[in-house]
Amino acid sequence: MNTQATEFDLIARYFNRPVPKDMLGGGDDCALFSVPAGKQVATSTDLLLEGRHFFSDVDARTLGHKALAVNLSDLAAMGASPIGCLLGLGLPSMDPGWIEKFAEGFYALAAEHHCHLIGGDTTRSLNGITLSVTVFGVVDPLHAMHRRAAQPGDEIWVSGYLGAADIACRMLAGEIPTQPELLKKIRHALELPVPRVALGQALARHAHAAIDVSDGLLQDLGHILKASGCGAQILESTLPIHRDLLGLPAHLLRRAALAGGDLYELCFTAPVSAHAVIDEIGRELSIPLTCIGTATLLNDLQVVDAAGCIVPDLPAGFDHFRM
Amino acid sequence: MNTQATEFDLIARYFNRPVPKDMLGGGDDCALFSVPAGKQVATSTDLLLEGRHFFSDVDARTLGHKALAVNLSDLAAMGASPIGCLLGLGLPSMDPGWIEKFAEGFYALAAEHHCHLIGGDTTRSLNGITLSVTVFGVVDPLHAMHRRAAQPGDEIWVSGYLGAADIACRMLAGEIPTQPELLKKIRHALELPVPRVALGQALARHAHAAIDVSDGLLQDLGHILKASGCGAQILESTLPIHRDLLGLPAHLLRRAALAGGDLYELCFTAPVSAHAVIDEIGRELSIPLTCIGTATLLNDLQVVDAAGCIVPDLPAGFDHFRM
Numbered sequence: 001m002n003t004q005a006t007e008f009d010l011i012a013r014y015f016n017r018p019v020p021k022d023m024l025g026g027g028d029d030c031a032l033f034s035v036p037a038g039k040q041v042a043t044s045t046d047l048l049l050e051g052r053h054f055f056s057d058v059d060a061r062t063l064g065h066k067a068l069a070v071n072l073s074d075l076a077a078m079g080a081s082p083i084g085c086l087l088g089l090g091l092p093s094m095d096p097g098w099i100e101k102f103a104e105g106f107y108a109l110a111a112e113h114h115c116h117l118i119g120g121d122t123t124r125s126l127n128g129i130t131l132s133v134t135v136f137g138v139v140d141p142l143h144a145m146h147r148r149a150a151q152p153g154d155e156i157w158v159s160g161y162l163g164a165a166d167i168a169c170r171m172l173a174g175e176i177p178t179q180p181e182l183l184k185k186i187r188h189a190l191e192l193p194v195p196r197v198a199l200g201q202a203l204a205r206h207a208h209a210a211i212d213v214s215d216g217l218l219q220d221l222g223h224i225l226k227a228s229g230c231g232a233q234i235l236e237s238t239l240p241i242h243r244d245l246l247g248l249p250a251h252l253l254r255r256a257a258l259a260g261g262d263l264y265e266l267c268f269t270a271p272v273s274a275h276a277v278i279d280e281i282g283r284e285l286s287i288p289l290t291c292i293g294t295a296t297l298l299n300d301l302q303v304v305d306a307a308g309c310i311v312p313d314l315p316a317g318f319d320h321f322r323m
Numbered sequence: 324m325n326t327q328a329t330e331f332d333l334i335a336r337y338f339n340r341p342v343p344k345d346m347l348g349g350g351d352d353c354a355l356f357s358v359p360a361g362k363q364v365a366t367s368t369d370l371l372l373e374g375r376h377f378f379s380d381v382d383a384r385t386l387g388h389k390a391l392a393v394n395l396s397d398l399a400a401m402g403a404s405p406i407g408c409l410l411g412l413g414l415p416s417m418d419p420g421w422i423e424k425f426a427e428g429f430y431a432l433a434a435e436h437h438c439h440l441i442g443g444d445t446t447r448s449l450n451g452i453t454l455s456v457t458v459f460g461v462v463d464p465l466h467a468m469h470r471r472a473a474q475p476g477d478e479i480w481v482s483g484y485l486g487a488a489d490i491a492c493r494m495l496a497g498e499i500p501t502q503p504e505l506l507k508k509i510r511h512a513l514e515l516p517v518p519r520v521a522l523g524q525a526l527a528r529h530a531h532a533a534i535d536v537s538d539g540l541l542q543d544l545g546h547i548l549k550a551s552g553c554g555a556q557i558l559e560s561t562l563p564i565h566r567d568l569l570g571l572p573a574h575l576l577r578r579a580a581l582a583g584g585d586l587y588e589l590c591f592t593a594p595v596s597a598h599a600v601i602d603e604i605g606r607e608l609s610i611p612l613t614c615i616g617t618a619t620l621l622n623d624l625q626v627v628d629a630a631g632c633i634v635p636d637l638p639a640g641f642d643h644f645r646m
Contacts, residue, residue, distance in 0.1 A: 029400035030365035035358040042353035047411035047444045077352035088370035127450030134457040
């Protein structure tokens with residue numbers, strides 16, 4: 001075994017925490033896990049590349065958190081319960097301190113959501129850091145929230161607050177002037193997104209369609225509408241803008257709220273009859289849930305401003321770094 | 324939606340073939356699949372980087388085949404039956420012809436093994452082609468071939484023939500002189516490896532431990548021995564060297580057979596009592612299966628040459644491109 005293999009064996013040690021008895025973790029050709037009777041496996045994968053999905057100088061712990069968070073967010077949008085994950089890690093060099101911090105960030109979020117790291121692949125990369133995360137969850141097939149399940153008349157909801165990740169990303173990228181005090185308050189929204197896993201599970205029995213807002217509210221809601229063959233009217237005045245942003249110019253706020261990505265809140269549709277129970281779910285989980293509009297028969301996505309006029313020239317979809 | 328997104332939507336079209344009714348394929352937050360009662364899910368992931376795991380000018384169809392083949396080989400080594408896969412694809416530019424050929428190579432092998440492509444992630448890469456493939460299979464937990472399951476006294480077997488992929492890779496890399504006629508005969512062993520999926524399933528009820536030979540016979544067998552806490556004696560004269568290589572110098576053959584990677588044959592251990600049934604499995608599947616030695620109590624891996632002497636200075640593990 002050559003030196004290089006030994007180095008990467010060392011890396012593997014940081015990712016070798018024990019897994020439950022009914023699973024087989026790393027160190028074999030495959031990982032193994034069980035699925036309760038009647039459930040389906042939900043799975044999703046994301047490829048994250050340095051310079052494209054994260055800044056080269058990103059904090060390692062933060063990156064470990066985010067790499068898993070964006071995948072857990074996909075399970076959340078399906079209403080699935082996480083059970084395990086695989087990590088592919090391509091690294092240009094061996095920095096044990098960096099690896100240790102990355103592993104800490106990854107494992108902390110994994111533990112919080114009972115999502116066991118059961119395998120992966122480690123290799124030397126010639127060109128920057130490359131991450132590949134695959135998550136597995138289980139879901140009752142009758143209650144999985146498919147994108148195609150929205151119905152005209154459904155209310156459209158969004159969790160949490162809008163805009164902070166987009167404004168933070170634009171400040172860090174130098175696209176808009178940095179306000180240091182504001183950036184300090186909001187950059188965690190970009191770097192440490194909270195996947196809405198418990199919310200997704202709670203909604204699964206009541207909501208129709210759901211998606212996580214990774215590419216911007218309009219674009220992601222658009223995916224639901226296209227798959228479901230319906231349209232929507234969104235009331236701009238109801239959009240839950242992040243309160244720390246309220247002093248910013250209106251055009252920045254509109255763009256951040258409607259087109260800002262990297263958000264990982266859930267956008268979902270549910271019948272009007274479920275309004276009260278959804279309000280109750282939000283209260284129980286202490287997650288703000290806001291009804292922002294209605295799905296329509298007309299195959300078009302309209303945003304209506306405070307004066308009752310349709311907003312022309314809606315901001316385009318997400319166009320900077322995307323996870 | 325910007326131009327870039329549209330380009331990548333086009334890419335996604337090449338990977339949008341239908342999936343069986345009990346699965347949910349691409350275009351939602353997660354893919355979904357079912358697992359028969361009593362079975363476990365076996366899963367494995369590989370990260371493949373341009374310049375490290377494949378040459379930059381590799382044929383796209385070949386790369387599509389190999390990216391899936393190396394993962395199917397992991398399922399084979401567990402004795403699992405493939406059911407689906409995810410593909411992460413990072414590309415520096417958009418060449419529809421390249422994508423189409425890659426998809427052809429990938430889908431042809433996927434169809435052969437009933438391994439449905441059910442999801443993935445596509446992104447623009449700033450630094451060369453990046454591939455991430457995750458496969459899923461199902462396996463009876465009582466018969467999964469774990470690395471830790473070898474027992475002293477087990478016979479050690481290998482499928483197929485040894486050395487061709489290693490010699491082809493060294494010729495292509497310029498490490499040894501190229502013999503054009505020979506290279507023509509053997510390069511398919513490197514570029515179009517055949518995952519031993521049916522063999523793995525057939526062996527699962529009879530073999531103890533198994534691994535696929537991706538990093539070299541000694542190194543991979545070493546993983547089994549280490550995990551199982553035993554040793555082995557290998558008889559060099561029994562090694563099934565690829566017949567086209569037999570004119571090459573003995574030191575090249577020894578290194579290719581014992582340390583050559585990128586092979587994707589199965590190395591497995593089984594009790595002596597299973598010898599006849601394993602011979603029969605090889606005949607039924609028309610796959611050469613060769614008994615090459617025995618697992619021992621002594622915690623050491625020895626290769627015994629034709630004169631009955633222990634070979635000193637065994638070749639080191641795999642040290643060039645690896646999948």
